[in-house]
Structures are given as C-alpha cells and as structure tokens.
Amino acid sequence: MRMQTSLPASLPNSLPAGFEALEPFVDYWAGATNDIRWDRRARASMAEIRSFYEAAVPRADEGLAYLEQFPLAAMPDDATRLLRLLLSLPHAAMAVEFHGQPRAAASPFPHGMHIGRGPWPQGW
Amino acid sequence: MSVVDLPKPNTEFPKLTVPNGLGTGPIPIAPYISQAWYEQERDRVFGRAWLCMGRVEQLPEADSFMVKEIEICGVIALITRDAKDQIRAFHNVCSHRANLVVHETSGKGSRFVCKYHNWAYRNTGDCIGVPDRANFFDLDMKKCGLTPIACETWEGWIFINLQKQPEVTLTEFLGNFGEAFRDAPAPAATQAFTVDVTSMRANWKVTIDAFCESYHVPVLHPSTLGDTFANDSNRYARPLSGNVRGAHRTMTTFGNPNYLPPESSLIERLAYSNIDTGNTLGANDAADMQALQNHPAINPNKVPNWATEICWLFPNFLIFYSPGGFFTLEFWPLSVNTTRWVARMHTPVAADVRQRFQQEHYSCRMAEIFLEDVGNLERQQKAMESGGKSEIILQDGEFLLRHSIETIQKWVASATVREALAE
Numbered sequence: 282m283r284m285q286t287s288l289p290a291s292l293p294n295s296l297p298a299g300f301e302a303l304e305p306f307v308d309y310w311a312g313a314t315n316d317i318r319w320d321r322r323a324r325a326s327m328a329e330i331r332s333f334y335e336a337a338v339p340r341a342d343e344g345l346a347y348l349e350q351f352p353l354a355a356m357p358d359d360a361t362r363l364l365r366l367l368l369s370l371p372h373a374a375m376a377v378e379f380h381g382q383p384r385a386a387a388s389p390f391p392h393g394m395h396i397g398r399g400p401w402p403q404g405w
Numbered sequence: 406m407s408v409v410d411l412p413k414p415n416t417e418f419p420k421l422t423v424p425n426g427l428g429t430g431p432i433p434i435a436p437y438i439s440q441a442w443y444e445q446e447r448d449r450v451f452g453r454a455w456l457c458m459g460r461v462e463q464l465p466e467a468d469s470f471m472v473k474e475i476e477i478c479g480v481i482a483l484i485t486r487d488a489k490d491q492i493r494a495f496h497n498v499c500s501h502r503a504n505l506v507v508h509e510t511s512g513k514g515s516r517f518v519c520k521y522h523n524w525a526y527r528n529t530g531d532c533i534g535v536p537d538r539a540n541f542f543d544l545d546m547k548k549c550g551l552t553p554i555a556c557e558t559w560e561g562w563i564f565i566n567l568q569k570q571p572e573v574t575l576t577e578f579l580g581n582f583g584e585a586f587r588d589a590p591a592p593a594a595t596q597a598f599t600v601d602v603t604s605m606r607a608n609w610k611v612t613i614d615a616f617c618e619s620y621h622v623p624v625l626h627p628s629t630l631g632d633t634f635a636n637d638s639n640r641y642a643r644p645l646s647g648n649v650r651g652a653h654r655t656m657t658t659f660g661n662p663n664y665l666p667p668e669s670s671l672i673e674r675l676a677y678s679n680i681d682t683g684n685t686l687g688a689n690d691a692a693d694m695q696a697l698q699n700h701p702a703i704n705p706n707k708v709p710n711w712a713t714e715i716c717w718l719f720p721n722f723l724i725f726y727s728p729g730g731f732f733t734l735e736f737w738p739l740s741v742n743t744t745r746w747v748a749r750m751h752t753p754v755a756a757d758v759r760q761r762f763q764q765e766h767y768s769c770r771m772a773e774i775f776l777e778d779v780g781n782l783e784r785q786q787k788a789m790e791s792g793g794k795s796e797i798i799l800q801d802g803e804f805l806l807r808h809s810i811e812t813i814q815k816w817v818a819s820a821t822v823r824e825a826l827a828e
Contacts, residue, residue, distance in 0.1 A: 315768055338671050348758040371766035374672035375773050379628040385773055388780045396772060397599035400764035401754040
C-alpha cells in the first residue's frame with residue numbers, strides 16, 4: 282500500500298473553513314507521518330508544545346466532528362491537513378499530560394527508534 | 406469494567422519461581438557481557454532453536470515475500486508464499502557467485518532475479534534462468550536452486566530453523582506451549598503499526614528481560630503506565646499467574662481496573678471517550694476482547710483485573726495478549742552488546758476518525774514507554790560491563806527472566822536439542 286505522505290506545502294486557507302485560527306500551527310504540527318509528528322514534538326520546547334496544545338485542544342472535538350463526514354482513507358487535502366494537525370495532539374499530550382516536559386525523563390534523544398508504520402487505514 | 410475481588414496486598418499473589426521448578430539463587434552477569442558466551446548462544450541457541458519470524462498475514466497473498474535477517478548467525482532469510490499458499494524459506498543468496506538476490510525487505514513477486522548476472526529463481530526456490538548457460542561447464546540447473554532453510558508454521562506463526570536437518574520438529578520444540586495456545590485468536594493480524602529500533606546498546610537478553618517483568622513498571626514508567634499496572638492493592642505490580650511451558654513461559658500481569666485518565670488529561674480523555682472495551686491501553690473492540698478472554702491459556706485463572714498475558718517463545722520472541730488485542734516484540738542480537746528489535750502492534754483498521762485519534766494516542770504512549778526502556782537498558786548494559794557486580798538478584802515476580810537464563814544455560818550446555826528440551 283502506498284503511503285500518502287506529501288501534500289502541497291500549506292497555503293493560505295490550507296485548513297477547512299472555520300479552523301483558520303489554527304493555521305499558524307500547520308507548518309510544524311501537521312506532520313505527514315506518526316514518526317514525524319513524534320519527532321517534531323520531541324524537538325519542540327515546552328512553550329511551543331503548550332502553545333499548540335492550548336490553541337488546539339478547545340477545537341479538537343469540533344475538528345473530529347467535522348472530519349467525520351469524510352471516509353478516513355479519502356479525505357480532501359484540507360481535511361487531511363486538519364486530521365494530521367489534530368493527530369499531533371496526542372503527541373503534545375505526552376509532554377503536557379504525562380511528562381510535564383517535552384520528553385520522558387532520562388529517555389535518550391536523539392535515539393534510533395522509529396515508528397515504521399502508523400495506525401491504519403493510512404499507515405501514517 | 407467492574408472491580409471484582411481484588412487480591413489483597415502482599416498476601417494473595419501466587420508464588421511462581423519454586424512451584425515452576427526454578428532455583429532461587431543469584432544469576433551470573435557473564436552471559437550478558439561475555440563475547441565467548443555470545444558465541445555459544447549463536448551456535449547453540451540461535452543456531453539450533455526454531456525462530457519465530459512473525460505471522461502468515463505478513464505474507465498477505467500468493468507470491469508475497471519478506472526478507473528477515475538473523476544477524477547473529479549471519480543469515481539472510483527469504484520467506485516466500487507461492488501460488489498454492491505454501492510458505493518456504495531460503496537463504497537469500499544466488500547460486501552463481503553468492504550475491505544477495507532480493508534487496509527489498511518485503512513485496513510481491515513469483516520470481517526473483519539476481520541483479521549481478523540475471524540468474525532467475527521461482528519463489529519455490531527453483532533456478533529458472535541462467536544467461537549464456539552454454540558457456541558454463543556441465544551446469545545442472547536442478548542443483549542451482551536457492552538453498553532452503555527449514556520452515557514450518559504453527560497457528561499462523563512462521564518459524565525457521567537454521568540447522569540443515571532440524572533435530573526436532575516445530576511441534577516438539579513448542580511442546581506444552583503449543584498445546585496450551587492452540588486456537589489462540591489473532592485479531593487484527595492483517596495490519597500493525599510498527600516500532601523499529603535499528604540498534605541499541607544493550608545485550609539482547611537485557612533488552613527482552615525488561616519486557617517480561619512488571620516489577621519495574623511503577624518505577625520506570627510512572628506517568629506513561631504506572632497507574633495502569635499498579636494500585637494500592639498491588640503497589641509493586643506483582644504478577645497474577647505464571648507458567649513454565651517447556652522451553653517457553655507465560656505470565657499474567659496485573660491491570661488496575663480503576664484507572665481512568667485524570668481530569669486534567671484532556672486529550673487522553675478525548676481519545677478514550679468512545680471505545681467500548683473500557684480499556685485505555687488497547688484499541689480493539691469488545692468482541693475481539695471477549696474472544697481473547699475466553700481462551701483457556703490467556704489469563705488462565707480468569708482474574709478480572711488482568712493487563713497482559715506475556716508469552717515468551719524461546720529464545721527471543723514475545724506475544725502479548727491483552728484486553729486490547731495482541732502485539733509482538735522480537736529481539737535480534739547484533740553483537741554481545743547491541744540489539745535490534747521490532748514491535749508490531751496489531752490494531753484494527755480504524756472505522757472512523759475518533760478511533761483513528763485514539764490509535765494515535767495508543768501508538769504515542771507505546772513509543773514513549775519503549776523509549777523509556779531504551780534509555781534505561783543502555784545504562785544497565787554499561788553498568789553491567791563496569792565490573793561492579795558479578796551477579797544479579799531476581800525476585801519471585803521476575804521468574805520469567807530466571808527461566809529464560811536457565812533455559813539458555815541448558816541449551817548452551819546440551820550436546821543435542823533433544824537433551825536441551827528434556828524435562
């Protein structure tokens with residue numbers, strides 16, 4: 282199965298209408314794969330993580346509700362971008378809700394661990 | 406999930422070490438750091454045991470193939486499924502000048518062509534093409550097939566054996582484990598999210614050991630796992646049952662049935678808000694969970710508050726059954742103090758975006774837990790190699806580790822596999 286990993290770089294109005302307020306976070310946080318989303322969070326400062334988390338959490342349920350109208354494996358580009366952005370929330374939550382710091386205490390970084398395939402149907 | 410008759414602290418947990426016929430003394434560190442011991446393991450353990458390669462679903466259709474490297478033995482195995490669904494294994498080595506035939510790690514193809522001189526092979530191993538054959542000397546193509554590796558399957562699991570003539574069948578090797586886990590379900594076996602550690606600096610046994618005792622969980626994984634694997638009734642995450650099964654072994658670990666994401670964990674709560682299993686460490690649905698729970702060997706005492714049934718297939722393959730499904734971990738020695746490992750987390754194809762969101766949270770949590778282990782184990786290897794200690798001490802809840810090292814010692818000492826498998 283071919284992984285869909287490339288989308289056009291974010292454009293003005295790259296998220297679906299109504300989610301413009303999250304636009305500043307797209308470039309960094311709408312990573313194309315689980316591995317990239319994990320790596321981006323691990324490299325971010327706690328202030329950056331909190332800034333994304335606090336902006337996106339209040340919109341998360343609404344965002345998921347919006348995405349429910351599309352088949353998971355065949356979303357329009359703007360919806361895919363929103364999905365990838367929302368999928369970074371669990372990564373940010375590891376830092377905010379579990380560790381209180383960007384990475385787990387005493388865990389190595391950089392490290393040789395990678396997510397080979399993400400959850401399905403996308404595998405990213 | 407309701408709270409039913411939780412074991413009382415420190416008094417009602419089953420004893421595991423002595424009832425399973427194991428010793429209670431300290432364990433030498435040498436097997437974890439010694440080059441000479443590593444070479445014995447190469448020849449006597451990995452060179453003679455049936456090695457689990459994964460599931461048949463990793464070869465999803467006719468003419469699928471995968472390549473698996475067993476670095477400790479220097480073997481590169483090409484595993485194929487032919488048009489009649491027969492699964493075979495071969496050395497991935499050309500009969501002409503012994504170059505690597507298949508470069509990919511997996512794919513689909515009924516024939517393979519060596520990129521050096523275009524020698525061609527069918528996925529049955531037969532040599533079917535030799536360019537400019539007339540210029541060779543009495544070449545018998547029937548003798549030019551790929552060199553087979555013994556390969557058998559059991560309940561959808563693929564095994565190979567690197568002995569030219571395996572001394573025992575796979576059934577004999579699996580023994581009591583094979584009988585006990587017959588018909589174990591494999592929900593969502595067709596897909597997995599995977600975690601790969603290409604190389605970490607720890608002996609393979611140091612690495613696998615960390616996944617086979619829950620004593621460390623409240624200490625090393627306090628925020629990612631601690632409250633799910635321990636509570637006031639079981640502060641030290643004592644196991645709920647455990648069985649030695651021939652060369653293999655299994656253990657049921659405790660899960661805290663009262664675990665709920667705290668109020669402040671907004672994303673964890675959102676992720677788990679709509680799953681029907683009540684389990685925050687899995688991703689499968691209630692029907693799959695019930696099928697697993699009904700199997701007699703999975704959580705054999707049918708304790709309500711179980712988290713996982715750890716199945717340790719000797720020497721290096723783990724199957725974890727949990728209320729959330731199953732996942733596997735395989736550990737491949739690269740040298741005496743480096744290890745490659747792979748986790749395959751089998752979760753259903755998400756039916757909707759909320760389930761997909763929950764699975765992302767699950768994958769995040771698992772990767773985070775694994776990374777905590779990696780850092781910890783690299784420190785442990787360094788400390789073991791420092792010479793500060795010559796032995797380690799194991800408690801009752803660490804009995805799987807004791808049975809592992811005792812079994813490895815027995816295989817190293819035994820002249821034959823049958824002797825190593827004798828009770």
